[in-house]
Amino acid sequence: MILLTFRGCKLEREVVLAEFEDKIGTVVIGTVQRVEPRVVRIELGKAVGIMPPGGQIPGEYYGVGRRIKVYIKDIEREGRGPQLILSRGNEEFVRFLFNQEVPEMETGAVEIKAIAREAGRRTKLAVSSALPGVDPVGTFVGGHGARVQAVMNEIGEQEKIDIIPYEEDAAGFIANAMSPAEVLSVTVNEEEKRA
Known part of the structure; x- marks a missing residue:
């Protein structure tokens, strides 16, 4: 599962969210931006995704700059603003x-x-x-x-x-x-x- 955070103001977040709303249930291609000890940050155009351990395929290597496919599961509207939830492991x-x-x-x-x-x-x-x-x-x-x-x-x-x-x-x-x-x-x- 990947949680996406959005750059910019609340209005810009809503615009980006609307862009992904019709893509729920599909696969998109993103670029690995940064690999941290527990999460992998993935760039999807205007949005940056965070893939926690539960969304990763165990044993898979995520190199910076690598393009990968991710499945858009849902949009979470609670917490710190809207976030897209994606997965490679479902x-x-x-x-x-x-x-x-x-x-x-x-x-x-x-x-x-x-x-x-x-x-x-x-x-x-x-x-x-x-x-x-x-x-x-x-x-x-x-x-x-x-x-x-x-x-x-x-x-x-x-x-x-x-x-x-x-x-x-x-x-x-x-x-x-x-x-x-x-x-x-x-x-x-x-x-x-x-x-």
Whole structure:
């Protein structure tokens, strides 16, 4: 998560805020301005962002002058004036990156049903296809792994991405999610929401 502070007077802050309001839920490119012991300051045009440890991908190197992509989560209006909250470590950042790499998502041929992410370590993507004969996993992986590799290049090679087929059946979905482990059986307790 990155907290943005704005230069200038209150009116100027509101103008800058309005500029970012329609960008919530998207990814923008910023430049690393300064690296401090606990935070990284990132310049986004008229605004300077502060990325605390919780918004950083563990193990990622932030060099001064490096251009990086950040996901705009929300605008916080409390405290010392309006601040944009961004992240590189959330699930929606990965969803946006795949949306850029997989044009079939825009047509509705394939979709991401669920994402679980432990930033810097592993991401699991459950995908499905609306069209018969379309392999959703293969579509997201791409020829020779090109699509998934492009996403890994952005989030870091240390983070593994597992792409699994989505199933409506809870037991089948859980078995898929456990891959690459071999699952012998899954017993689902619907009342307790446990498996």
